[in-house]
Amino acid sequence: MNAPLKPDAFSVAAEIAQAAEPIIRFEKVGKVFAGRRGQKPVTALEGIDLDVPRGAIVGVIGRSGAGKSTLIRLVNGLERASSGRILIEDEDVTGLTEAGWRTRRRATGMIFQHFNLLSSRTVFDNVALPLEIGGTPKAEIAGRVEKLLDLVGLADKRERYPAELSGGQKQRVGIARALATDPKVLLCDEATSALDPETTQSILALLKQVNRELGVTILLITHEIPVIKEICDRVAVIEGGRIVEEGETFEVFTRPQHPTTARFVEAVTGVELPAHLEGQLRETPQAGGSTVLRITFSGANATAPVISRLSATVGIDINILAGRIDAIAGKPFGSLLVAIPAGEPGVGAVLGALKGLELKAEVIGHVA
Missing domain, CATH: 3.30.70.260 (ACT domain)
Known part of the structure; x- marks a missing residue:
C-alpha cells in the first residue's frame, strides 16, 4: 500500500477552487517542420487552442501521426512553436532561450513510454539524478528520494538496478524521478503503452494519487481510450494536427460531437449486438x-x-x-x-x- 506523503514533504497545489485557472494555455499554436531534401514542409499542428486547468488531469488522444507527441514536446521546450503562443503559469514560453527553458523545466516533470532510466544507476540514484544536476545538497537529496520511493511503493528496491525491475516498477521509478524537483506539472508521453493491462491500472492509480495528494497538474498523451476514461477530468481529441473536440471527459464520451471522437469512444461506451x-x-x-x-x-x-x-x-x-x-x-x-x-x-x-x-x-x- 502506498503511504501518503507528509504535508511538509512537498509543496501542495492551491485550493480545488482554482482548478478552472489554466496553468498551461495554447493560443492558436502551430508547428511546421521543414521538409527534407527538397520536400514540402510538414504541418504537425495548426491553430491549437487548449487550456489545461490547474490541478486537473487532462488527456490528449489521437492516432499515430495526429500531432499529440509534438504538442506535449512544446510544453517542455523539446520543440518550438512556429506560430501562436504557449503560456505556462502566465509566462509566455514561446520565445524562451535554452537557459530560460532549463529554469522552466524544473517545474515540469516528464515520464516516458520506455522509461528512459540509466542502466548503470540504482533505483535510488536514478531518482536522485535531477536533484544532483540541480545542485541540491546531498543531505536533502537523501530525504527527498526516500519519500518519493515510499510514495511509488519502491522503498525496498532502492539498491536495485533497472534490469532487475519489471516494466511497472521501471515506470514507478520514472514517476518518482519526474517528481524529484517538486514540479507543478507532470507530462506523460504514452506512459502506459508498454505495460500490460493490470500494470497499467496500477500506474494510473498512482498517477491519480500523485494528482490528489501533491496537487500536481497532469497532461498526458495517449492513443488508449481506456486510459482517458479511467483517469482524465478533461480530454482533447486531436486529428490531423487540429483539436477536433475538447471538454469534460464524461460529456465528451457520452455525447461525442465529432466522428473521430465517436469512433474512439465506441469501444468503451458501446455494447455489441450478440x-x-x-x-x-x-x-x-x-x-x-x-x-x-x-x-x-x-x-x-x-x-x-x-x-x-x-x-x-x-x-x-x-x-x-x-x-x-x-x-x-x-x-x-x-x-x-x-x-x-x-x-x-x-x-x-x-x-x-x-x-x-x-x-x-x-x-x-x-x-x-
Missing part, C-alpha cells in the same frame, strides 16, 4: 419481429431499475439482449441493447417514455 442476431439485423420492421433499441444511461439512471419501470409503464415486454455499466471519469454510465415488439404504437410509446425519463435511445435495426 453474434447470432447481428446477421439478422434489418433496416425495416419485420412482420411479427422485434425492434432493437440502444439505450444509454448516465448519472443516477445508470444504476436505477429503469427497464422494469419502463415495462410496467408501457405494458410491453422488453427483452435485454446485452448491456454494460461502467464509470467514465468516476461517473456511472450504462448502455443496453433491448428488443421490443416491432410496430406502432409500442415502439413510439417506449421511445416517448424513455425521452420522458431523459434517457437517450435510438433504433439500431429490426429482426424477424
Whole structure:
C-alpha cells in the first residue's frame, strides 16, 4: 500500500477552487517542420487552442501521426512553436532561450513510454539524478528520494538496478524521478503503452494519487481510450494536427460531437449486438419481429431499475439482449441493447417514455 506523503514533504497545489485557472494555455499554436531534401514542409499542428486547468488531469488522444507527441514536446521546450503562443503559469514560453527553458523545466516533470532510466544507476540514484544536476545538497537529496520511493511503493528496491525491475516498477521509478524537483506539472508521453493491462491500472492509480495528494497538474498523451476514461477530468481529441473536440471527459464520451471522437469512444461506451442476431439485423420492421433499441444511461439512471419501470409503464415486454455499466471519469454510465415488439404504437410509446425519463435511445435495426 502506498503511504501518503507528509504535508511538509512537498509543496501542495492551491485550493480545488482554482482548478478552472489554466496553468498551461495554447493560443492558436502551430508547428511546421521543414521538409527534407527538397520536400514540402510538414504541418504537425495548426491553430491549437487548449487550456489545461490547474490541478486537473487532462488527456490528449489521437492516432499515430495526429500531432499529440509534438504538442506535449512544446510544453517542455523539446520543440518550438512556429506560430501562436504557449503560456505556462502566465509566462509566455514561446520565445524562451535554452537557459530560460532549463529554469522552466524544473517545474515540469516528464515520464516516458520506455522509461528512459540509466542502466548503470540504482533505483535510488536514478531518482536522485535531477536533484544532483540541480545542485541540491546531498543531505536533502537523501530525504527527498526516500519519500518519493515510499510514495511509488519502491522503498525496498532502492539498491536495485533497472534490469532487475519489471516494466511497472521501471515506470514507478520514472514517476518518482519526474517528481524529484517538486514540479507543478507532470507530462506523460504514452506512459502506459508498454505495460500490460493490470500494470497499467496500477500506474494510473498512482498517477491519480500523485494528482490528489501533491496537487500536481497532469497532461498526458495517449492513443488508449481506456486510459482517458479511467483517469482524465478533461480530454482533447486531436486529428490531423487540429483539436477536433475538447471538454469534460464524461460529456465528451457520452455525447461525442465529432466522428473521430465517436469512433474512439465506441469501444468503451458501446455494447455489441450478440453474434447470432447481428446477421439478422434489418433496416425495416419485420412482420411479427422485434425492434432493437440502444439505450444509454448516465448519472443516477445508470444504476436505477429503469427497464422494469419502463415495462410496467408501457405494458410491453422488453427483452435485454446485452448491456454494460461502467464509470467514465468516476461517473456511472450504462448502455443496453433491448428488443421490443416491432410496430406502432409500442415502439413510439417506449421511445416517448424513455425521452420522458431523459434517457437517450435510438433504433439500431429490426429482426424477424
